[in-house]
Structures are given as C-alpha cells and as structure tokens.
Amino acid sequence: MKGHTIKAMKNSRYTSYNIENGRAIAEHPASSPILPRLLSLLRKIPRAGWAAIFCVFLALGVVYTIYSLTPTYHEYFESIRDDSDGLAIVRINSSTQAVVDISTGREIISFRDNSRREYFIQFTNHQDALIIVQWSRDWNWPWQPESWSSQGILINMHTGRRMIPFDVWQAFDGMAIVQVDGFMGLIDIETGAELLPFIYDRIWSASNGMVSAQIDRLWGIIEIETGREIMPFQFDSINTRWIDDGIIEASLNWQPGLFQFPSGREIVPTGRYHQFSCVSGDIARINAGDLNNTLYGIINIETGEELIPFGRYDRIREIYHGMAIVEYHDDSVSWRQPTHVGLVNLADGTEIIPMGMFDNLGTLFHDRGFRDGMIIAWQNEEVGVIDIHTHQEIIPFGQYHRIQLFSDGMAAILQNNKWYFIDI
Secondary structure, three states: OOOEEEEOOOOOOEOEEEEEOOEEEEOOEOOOOHHHHHHHHHHHOOHHHHHHHHHHHHHHHHHHHHHHHOOOEOOOEOEEEEEEOOEEEEEEEOOEEEEEEOOOOEEEEEEEOEOOEEEEEEEOOOOOEEEEEEEEEEEEOOOEEEEEEEEEEEEEOOOOOEOOOOEEEEEEOOEEEEEEOOEEEEEEOOOOOEEEEEEEOEEEEOOOOEEEEEEOOEEEEEEOOOOOEEEEEEEOEEEOOOHHHOEEEEEEOOEEEEEEOOOOOEEEOOOOOOEEEEEEOOEEEEEEEEOOEEEEEEEEOOOOOEEEOOOOOOEEEEEEOOEEEEEEOOOOOOOOOOOEEEEEEOOOOOEEEEEEEEOEEOOOOOOOOEEOOEEEEEEOOEEEEEEOOOOOEEEEEEEEOEEEEOOOOEEEEEEOOEEEEEEO
C-alpha cells in the first residue's frame, strides 16, 4: 500500500489520498461542485446578454439616483417653526425635521434624529446656507441623559455638505462667527479668510459691518473691516438689536441706559429705568417702578416725553411699526390671559383696534403674528385673521385651530393636529 493512491470517498473534502506508512495524506483540495456549474452557466451567456444585464443595472442606478435627489412633496406637518424667503423649517414627523418650499410643500433637505442626537435648524441670510445645531446626549440607563453637548455646523441646504470646518455660532452677511479652542473669531464663508482674530470670549453680530464682542467679561463694538473699536470694551452688557436706529442699550455697573451709536452719547442715563424692553425708531417701551411693581410706559428717547404715560395700561406688550399692543388685566386672571387687549397708534395715541373688541391679538414683532396689515386675533376662544384698520375677517374665526402668517401671502394653519400651508 506504500505510495499507493486511492480515490476519495463520496462527499469528501479531498479528491484523493496518498497512503504512505499507514497514513492517509490529502493531496488535492476539491473545489465546490456549485462554483464550476455557475462558471459554466456564465460562460454560456452571449455578449448581447451581458450588455442587456449592464443596461438593466445602469437603468436601476439612474432611477435610484433620480428618486433619491427628487425632493419629496409633503402635504402636512407636525409643526412649523420659522420661515425665510419662501422656505420654512418644519417637523414632518416625530423623528424628521426638514426645510420645505412654502408654496409647493417640496422638501429641500431633511434631518432625521436618532436616540442620541437632536437638531435645531436655523436660517442664515447667506444664500443656500443653514446652521444646524446638533445636541449630543450621553445616556444614563434607563433614559436620563447624563450630559449634553452642542455643535453648530454651517451646511449647504441643497447638498447637505459642511461649508466650513469650525464650530459655528452665527452666520450673517456672508460671514460666520466660529469658535476654535474656546475663543471666537470671524471668517469669510466662501474663502475661509480670517476677518477677526480668534481672541474674543464672545462675538455677536450687530449691523452695517459691526459686531459686538466680549473680552475679559467686558463688551464693546468692533468695525469688521478695520478691527477698530467703535465703542470701547467697558460695558457689562450690550444689546445691539436696535443699532439700525442708531441706538444701543448698554449697562454700566449693571445699570442699563440708552446710548447713541456710534458716538456713544448717553441718551437715557444709566440707572433711570430698570429695563428697556423694546425700542423702535426714536421711541422706547420702558419698565419703570421696581421689579415687584412694574409700570409700563412709552417715551420719546430724545425729549423724554411720555407718549403713553406710565400706568395708563397694565401692560404694554410690544411696540413695532409705530404701534403698540396694550392690555388691561383683572387681578384674578394671569397676566398671560389679559381681560382686555387693543392696538394703539403711537403717533397720536388713538386705538386702531379698540380695547375689548377681541380677546387677544398676535405678536407684532414676529411676522408670523402680523404681516401686511393683517394680524392674528382671538374671539370667544377661536382664532382668525383680521385687517387691523377695517377689522374685517381675512380668515374667519373658528375655521382653524391655530394660524401662523408667512411670506408671499401664505399662512400655515393647524387642523386635525396637522399643519398645512394655504394661500390667503
């Protein structure tokens, strides 16, 4: 038997054995019977057949690509948060947010949450750009997050690609406030060029080529192009939302006052009032008295004249477009639920919408409550939209559960727990 070769048994892994010195040595591994058959079948396919198979796979790839790139149409949403230039940020369902075209409902880009990340989407005034703030959670069993961390990312809303490789805090006028190693600076979005160095504790956009910035807990205002201090770093806080009117609110020794910009001239001395809660043009809504007994009034900033005397109304909710929403309250009712509300023309003090005509009015400051001479109003716990001058119903009361006003004559309405867009 020495050196004698015998055929392998059926189903053996080897084709033959060499018997030598009483041992069986496997010589040739056998290939699987399936593989030769498959190769044989493939060899029989003609070239035309291979071309047909290639075309089928190519067509499937094209169809998939077109489908994946075609924006989805959404008829309704779970919530609608914001709009900009005909686009709106919506929540399609409990796990997906998206940016959609208001007029068509077409989805521009979507963001799907998961168990460890949530998204806050923010429009910028940079064309095609969004800031996506991502909150990450480290979970502690069973469901409590141990810690939260956030990162702002600037992306192209059409491609979803990240535009700059830094943690973004704010984007405006083609620039982005970013943070590197705990310090903030300003860069050009398109080129990545550094506009302000990374030396500031905080930066916030102002207007007309200015930013407010903080160094060593003190705030000032900087001109972006030159880096020059327009207002020195001496304030405990700065509010620049009225800078387009040539006015800023700033605090010295934590006492607020109004200053002319950019001269820095003190218009309303610090400490005279405990809060300037709204400014529009040359008028300001003032909270006087003390924190336990607030008196609301409206003054002319330059002259100090009281346009609406302190205490005339229980609350002046806001001023905007030369108008103010004012309220009377019953002591037994929460301040969130006024007993009478009206709209006042600040030029002459007349009531555009008389007190008590409607139960409540929407906000003036945000366009979702007031736009193009229309305002959201409530009557007998039903919501509608009215013309502020004629008081005529634009959207009848009770037709929808909730309403938001949007751009281009569009409104968002809530009906049967779903949000829809309609053309007013």
